[in-house]
Amino acid sequence: MDYLAVIVTAAVGFAIGALWYGIFARPWVAASGVPTDEKGAPRDGANPVTWASAYLCILLVAGMMRHVFNMSAVVSVNDGVVAGLGIGLFFIAPWVALNILFAQRPKVLILIDGGYAAIACAIMGGVLMLF
Numbered sequence: 001m002d003y004l005a006v007i008v009t010a011a012v013g014f015a016i017g018a019l020w021y022g023i024f025a026r027p028w029v030a031a032s033g034v035p036t037d038e039k040g041a042p043r044d045g046a047n048p049v050t051w052a053s054a055y056l057c058i059l060l061v062a063g064m065m066r067h068v069f070n071m072s073a074v075v076s077v078n079d080g081v082v083a084g085l086g087i088g089l090f091f092i093a094p095w096v097a098l099n100i101l102f103a104q105r106p107k108v109l110i111l112i113d114g115g116y117a118a119i120a121c122a123i124m125g126g127v128l129m130l131f
Contacts, residue, residue, distance in 0.1 A: 005131035006066050009124045010059040016120040017054070024112045031106040058120075061092075065121070066128055077129045084125020088118035 021028060029036060035043040044050065065087060068074075074083045093114030100109045 002066065002131050005128055006059065006062045008131075009062040009066070009127045010055060012127050013058040013062060013120045013124045014055050016123060017058070017116060020116045020119070021112075027108055028112050031108045031112070033105070061121070062124055062128070065125060069125070069128060074125075074129065077126045080125035080127075080129030081122050082125070084128075085118060085122035087125070088121030089114075092117035092121065 029040065029042060037043050065084060069080065069083060072083070074080055096113045096117060097110045
């Protein structure tokens, strides 16, 4: 496995998450019900353990995507984008939706969190294939 490709791809996925949740911060906070501080930001949002754990989760996804791509006929950047979109849209997003539905959280979270999974995995798939 190309470790550098996986590490860089995870960093890209992490950055996309920062941008995505920066854009959708207000509706996500309102729908998720996380405790907030006086500024309306998640109370424990600056916790470095949370950030490190989030990167580790994305690193695991990037590593498995690389493995799946190597085992499949994914050979171009376009193939990587399509395969990544499929992983995000048809594997990760439905699982996220399942958790949100059973937690009885607002359905807008499915769009926000599932949308991030789909978009980030598509871009990560393309990045993986650049290596």
